[in-house]
Amino acid sequence: MSGALGLIRDFFVSLKLTVALLALGIVLIFWATLAQTDLGVWGVHEKFFHSILIFAAIPGTALQVPIFPGGYLIGGFLLVNLVAAHLSRFRLGWKKAGIWLTHTGLILLLLGELLSGLWQEDFDTSLDGGQTKNYAESERYNEVAITDATDPKFDDVVAIPESVIAANEAVQHPRLPFRVVPRLYYPNASLEMRRDAAGAPPSPATQGMGSQISVTPLAITSKEEERNIPAASLELIAPEGSLGTWLVSPDLGMPQHFSYGGRDWKISMRFQRRYLPFSLTLLKFSHDIYPGTDIPKNFSSKVRVNAADGSGREVLIYMNNPMRSAGLTFYQKSFANEDRTTVLQVVRNPSWLMPYIACTMMALGLVLQFGQHLAAFGRRRRGAAAAPAEARP
Amino acid sequence: MDSFRKVVTFGSLALILAGCRESKVSFYRVPKEQDPTLAASAPDNSAQAGPAAGGSMSDTAVPTAAGPSLTWSAPATWTAKPATAMRKGSYAVPGAGGEAGDLSITAFPGAVGGLIANVNRWRGQVQLPPLADADLAAAVTTVPENGLQVTVVDFSAPGGAKRILGAIVPFGDSCWFFKLTGSSALITSAKPGFLDFLKTIKASGQAAAEPSSAAPAPAGGAAMADTAVPTSSGAGLAWTAPSGWTAKPASAMRKGSYALAGAGGDAGDLSITAFPGDVGGLLANVNRWRGQVQLPPLGDAELAGAVTSPSQGGLQLTLVDAASPDGSKRILGAIVPLGDSTWFFKLTGTDALVASSKPAFVAFLRTVRPAGP
Numbered sequence: 001m002s003g004a005l006g007l008i009r010d011f012f013v014s015l016k017l018t019v020a021l022l023a024l025g026i027v028l029i030f031w032a033t034l035a036q037t038d039l040g041v042w043g044v045h046e047k048f049f050h051s052i053l054i055f056a057a058i059p060g061t062a063l064q065v066p067i068f069p070g071g072y073l074i075g076g077f078l079l080v081n082l083v084a085a086h087l088s089r090f091r092l093g094w095k096k097a098g099i100w101l102t103h104t105g106l107i108l109l110l111l112g113e114l115l116s117g118l119w120q121e122d123f124d125t126s127l128d129g130g131q132t133k134n135y136a137e138s139e140r141y142n143e144v145a146i147t148d149a150t151d152p153k154f155d156d157v158v159a160i161p162e163s164v165i166a167a168n169e170a171v172q173h174p175r176l177p178f179r180v181v182p183r184l185y186y187p188n189a190s191l192e193m194r195r196d197a198a199g200a201p202p203s204p205a206t207q208g209m210g211s212q213i214s215v216t217p218l219a220i221t222s223k224e225e226e227r228n229i230p231a232a233s234l235e236l237i238a239p240e241g242s243l244g245t246w247l248v249s250p251d252l253g254m255p256q257h258f259s260y261g262g263r264d265w266k267i268s269m270r271f272q273r274r275y276l277p278f279s280l281t282l283l284k285f286s287h288d289i290y291p292g293t294d295i296p297k298n299f300s301s302k303v304r305v306n307a308a309d310g311s312g313r314e315v316l317i318y319m320n321n322p323m324r325s326a327g328l329t330f331y332q333k334s335f336a337n338e339d340r341t342t343v344l345q346v347v348r349n350p351s352w353l354m355p356y357i358a359c360t361m362m363a364l365g366l367v368l369q370f371g372q373h374l375a376a377f378g379r380r381r382r383g384a385a386a387a388p389a390e391a392r393p
Numbered sequence: 394m395d396s397f398r399k400v401v402t403f404g405s406l407a408l409i410l411a412g413c414r415e416s417k418v419s420f421y422r423v424p425k426e427q428d429p430t431l432a433a434s435a436p437d438n439s440a441q442a443g444p445a446a447g448g449s450m451s452d453t454a455v456p457t458a459a460g461p462s463l464t465w466s467a468p469a470t471w472t473a474k475p476a477t478a479m480r481k482g483s484y485a486v487p488g489a490g491g492e493a494g495d496l497s498i499t500a501f502p503g504a505v506g507g508l509i510a511n512v513n514r515w516r517g518q519v520q521l522p523p524l525a526d527a528d529l530a531a532a533v534t535t536v537p538e539n540g541l542q543v544t545v546v547d548f549s550a551p552g553g554a555k556r557i558l559g560a561i562v563p564f565g566d567s568c569w570f571f572k573l574t575g576s577s578a579l580i581t582s583a584k585p586g587f588l589d590f591l592k593t594i595k596a597s598g599q600a601a602a603e604p605s606s607a608a609p610a611p612a613g614g615a616a617m618a619d620t621a622v623p624t625s626s627g628a629g630l631a632w633t634a635p636s637g638w639t640a641k642p643a644s645a646m647r648k649g650s651y652a653l654a655g656a657g658g659d660a661g662d663l664s665i666t667a668f669p670g671d672v673g674g675l676l677a678n679v680n681r682w683r684g685q686v687q688l689p690p691l692g693d694a695e696l697a698g699a700v701t702s703p704s705q706g707g708l709q710l711t712l713v714d715a716a717s718p719d720g721s722k723r724i725l726g727a728i729v730p731l732g733d734s735t736w737f738f739k740l741t742g743t744d745a746l747v748a749s750s751k752p753a754f755v756a757f758l759r760t761v762r763p764a765g766p
Contacts, residue, residue, distance in 0.1 A: 134423070152721035152743070154422050161416035175420050192472060192485070195669040199491070209646065212668055253475070253646050254428045254664075259684045264722075266428075275423060294502065 012084040021078045024069060031068075040222035042140060050117050072114070079110045098369025105361030112354030123274050123346040124333065127282035132306065134279035136346040138272035142230055142250055145273075146176060147266040149257075161272065165232050177261050178238040183245055186217040188228035191251045203247065204233040208256035208267070210247025232269060236260075274346070277326045279306045283314065285335060285342040299332050301342040317344065427652075427662050462500070463541075463562065463569055466593040466764075468586050471496070486573060486583050494575025494583055505568045508533075508561065512546055515557050515572070519550035539595035545588070553577030558584060560591050629764035630667075630708075630729065630736055635753050638663070653742065653750050661742030661750055672735050675700075675728060679713050682724045682739070686717040706762050714751075720744035725751060727758050 011017065032048035039047060048054060051070030058065060069077075086103050090096050123136035144165060148156040158173050160180065166187065171180040184204055191213050194200055200214030215231045231249035235242055238260065246256055248269035255268035283302040290297050300318035305325060315323045323330040327348060334343035467473065467484055472493075474483040482498035505511055512533060513523040524532055535544045541562050549556040558580045559572040571594070573580065573587055634640065634651055641650040649665035672678055679700060680690040691699055701712045708729055716723035725747045726739040738761070740747060740754055 149425075151425070152719075153425055155425055156422050157420065159419045159421070161418070163416040164418060171418055173418055173420065193669065209668075212672075251475075257685050259687065262687070264685065264687070275421060 009084065009088065012080055013088045014081075015085070017077070017081050018085070021074055021081060025074050025078070028068070028071065028074060038222070040224045042224075043222035072117070075110055075114060079107065079114075082107055082110070095372065098365045098367075098372060101365030101368060102362050103365070105358045105363075105365060108354055108358035108361065112351050112358060115351035115354065116349055119351060120347065120349040121274065123348075124343055125280065125330075125346055126336065126341055126343045127280060127301075127303070128337065128341045129282055129285065132279050132281040135273045135275045136344075137270075138274070140227070141272040142269055143272040144180070144232070144234065144248055144267070144269050145255070146180065147255065147268075148175075148263055149266050150263040155266075159273070162230055162269075165230075165234070178236045178243060181235045181237055182232055183235050184215075184231075184233035186215065186231045188218040188220050189231035189249065189251075190216050190218055190229075191231065191249055192216065205245050205247035207244035207258060208246045209252065210245070210256075213247060213252075215247065215249070230269065234267070236267075274348075276328065276346075278308065280304070280330075280344075281306060282342055285339060287335060287339045299335060299342075301332055301344065303330075303344075427660065428664075462597050463564055463594050464597045465498075465590065465595075468590060470586070481569075486575065486579070486586070488575060488579030488582055492576060492579050494573050494579045496571065496573045496587075498569070498571050500564075500567050500569045502567050504563065508544060511561055511568070511570070512544075515546060515559055516548050519548045519555050519557055521548055521550070536591075538592055541594060541596070543591055543594065545591065547580070547584070549577050549580075556580040558587055560594075562594065564596065630731060630761055631764040632665075632757065632762070633760040634757060637753070648736075653740065653746070653753075655742060655746035656749060659743055659746055661740055661746045663738065663740045663754075665736070665738050667731075667734050667736045669734050671730065675711060678728055678735070678737070679711075682713055682726055683715050685741075686715050686722050686724055688715055688717070705759060708761065708763070710758060710761075712758075714747075716744050716747070723747040725754055727761075729761065731763065 028048055032044045035048065036044045047070075049071030052073045053066035054068040054070050055064040056067045057063060082103065086107075090099060090103075092100070121138075122140075123138055125133055125136035127133055142162040144160040144162070146158045146160070156175060158175050160171050160173075164171060165182045165185050168182050168185065170182070173180075192200075194203065194212050194214045200216075203211045203214065205211050205213075210233070220228055229249060229251050231247065231251070233245050233247055235245045237243070243258070243260055246258075246267050248256075248267060250270050252268070255266035258265050258267070281304040283304055286298070286300045286302075287296065288298040288300075289295060298318060300316055302314060302316050303323075304312050304314050305323075306312045317323050317330055317332050319332055322332075327350065329347045329349070329352070331345040331347065332342070333345035335341060336343060462481065465482070467482075471484040471486050474485055480497050481500055482496075484496040486494040486496050488494060506514075509524065509526055509529050512529065516523060533544050533546050535542055537543070541564060544561045545559070546561070547556070547558045554576060555574065556577045556579075557572060557574050559570065562569040562571070571591065573583065575583070630648075632649070634649075638651040638653050641652055646666055647664050648667055649663075651663040653661035653663060655661060673681075676691065676693060676696050679696060683690060699713070703710050703712065708731065711728040713724065713726045713728065721743060722741065723744045723746075724739060724741050726737060729736040729738070738758065740750065742750070
């Protein structure tokens with residue numbers, strides 16, 4: 001191996017690197033735990049763990065500089081370090097099978113965390129008693145939905161993620177006969193009837209209800225119990241010219257209708273939706289309390305899962321007993337509306353099995369490793385006991 | 394060392410992948426949906442909602458009080474905010490300089506620790522030391538209003554940055570909290586309005602017992618939404634919906650919202666909205682609805698022939714009935730100017746549904762009357 005590659009290998013297989021990375025990891029977790037007070041759990045995830053580097057502004061300037069390795073960098077290096085050290089130090093063989101299993105389990109655990117970070121999606125769906133829904137809504141992300149509602153049986157929806165609007169990118173989608181051009185975007189805002197907001201600047205909206213509403217930008221919140229409610233002004237531009245500008249925000253609560261090209265359209269900004277391959281009907285939500293107290297004992301939702309082919313089955317979802325279906329996991333999360341509405345958390349994580357497999361492998365590996373040692377120790381003791389007396393000290 | 398190169402390549406790939414969460418515009422077809430109501434789209438804890446009465450209570454799922462509720466009439470200058478799972482009512486109370494106070498109305502089962510605990514919780518929120526039992530009577534004012542015992546407190550943080558003007562109202566098996574939070578200056582200016590507002594609080598049974606003299610209600614009529622919603626102009630309308638209609642939660646935009654069941658399982662949507670001014674005038678409003686069912690706009694001269702304009706109880710209604718050429722969508726609506734705002738009662742559904750619901754809708758319109766005594 002050439003000198004340079006040899007140096008790199010020595011760096012990556014070094015046990016000192018392992019210790020340094022673990023120390024950095026401890027600092028990162030401690031720092032992130034403290035930062036959760038200001039940033040909230042999602043903010044900490046994004047800034048500390050789902051990042052290559054952690055940036056901070058130089059005091060007095062807006063210049064952002066990296067100051068610490070992020071979770072992906074530390075985890076990535078740890079992974080490379082572990083695999084490299086493994087390949088360069090250990091040889092295949094029964095005697096090392098326990099170590100192999102344990103380390104492979106650890107590698108899987110690290111990979112599983114990486115894949116969860118990349119792939120996991122969290123949604124909520126709230127159902128009133130008797131209500132049927134075929135979608136869940138994101139806890140954090142929003143989208144602009146432009147719907148061709150002409151057909152009486154179905155809606156054709158073009159969903160534009162909020163991040164596209166935030167990036168001020170015009171959207172020309174083959175399903176839309178017009179371009180969607182963001183004119184204004186606030187990541188968090190409050191809406192007020194214009195009449196109640198004396199001195200509000202003129203509205204950029206020329207169509208729909210936006211012209212009667214004034215928008216006040218608010219500071220972005222990262223508190224766990226709060227949610228940013230964005231607002232945006234979108235101009236729709238058809239080949240023959242502008243159709244007007246609409247104000248959209250999840251706070252408006254309903255889509256705005258317009259007609260263009262002989263078709264019925266709806267435009268709205270809403271919580272990002274994930275449509276399910278089936279629909280759910282809430283049959284009964286139960287909130288049991290310990291008798292004579294207000295202390296909750298159990299929350300459960302009896303739902304019917306209605307498949308596309310018309311068949312259905314009943315499922316009881318309760319704490320620590322989620323429903324798994326079509327790659328989605330439905331957890332009992334919360335309730336509202338005086339116990340009439342249930343809130344289910346819907347999680348999609350294709351790598352959800354990896355931690356289970358990893359932990360099983362690690363446990364087996366450790367049992368094997370220590371079992372081998374125990375067996376060898378036992379053999380040595382028996383050997384020592386059988387040895388002739390003169391051979392003893 | 395081949396295996397080492399593979400490791401480095403794999404590790405780098407994993408790191409690169411980490412930066413690849415991309416957002417794309419997507420397209421999909423879904424079964425027809427009714428326009429959502431706010432209940433489906435508003436978070437229980439929107440960023441705009443301040444802490445509910447009881448501070449830390451808002452962080453945990455606690456049961457709010459069920460059973461009979463209180464009603465009230467908010468002054469026209471207050472802006473209703475969407476109610477949440479925790480809040481029975483929520484208003485922005487304007488002050489000078491664009492500042493707005495936050496009025497939360499919450500209710501919890503039981504006595505919530507008793508009066509002294511509730512008063513001291515609010516005191517803690519404005520950095521005041523807790524009161525002893527003996528000092529409680531001097532720190533609060535208890536007045537009877539409409540048969541309710543309303544305990545009013547007014548605490549200001551040292552320095553006046555935050556002040557809480559609140560009322561605690563035991564009612565039935567639960568305890569109701571009316572809590573106005575803002576700066577000291579704002580509370581000073583809002584206090585007379587808040588005290589007047591407290592006088593309007595009464596048990597919902599009282600409101601329901603009031604005779605609706607304006608119009609005969611359809612048999613089995615359900616009382617109107619239990620919160621009196623101020624319109625943008627100050628005056629409001631009240632109505633009595635038939636019991637067969639399902640009330641949906643009102644939203645920031647909707648004063649009232651109902652689902653009407655049709656024969657084949659399809660549902661119509663009745664929205665009741667109000668906007669300041671004439672919203673472009675009668676012709677523009679009629680043509681907007683016509684546009685929504687693919688009908689060409691009317692000219693000024695054709696307007697009178699396309700609508701009917703009955704008057705009742707001092708209100709001038711304009712009835713619009715427009716269906717799309719293929720019968721898939723029909724709008725039956727009434728436009729009602731009231732003071733300097735305009736109210737819209739709009740029933741949307743299939744042609745068949747609207748046709749079958751029309752008699753009930755027309756009877757319902759006869760119950761529409763100006764709100765208040």
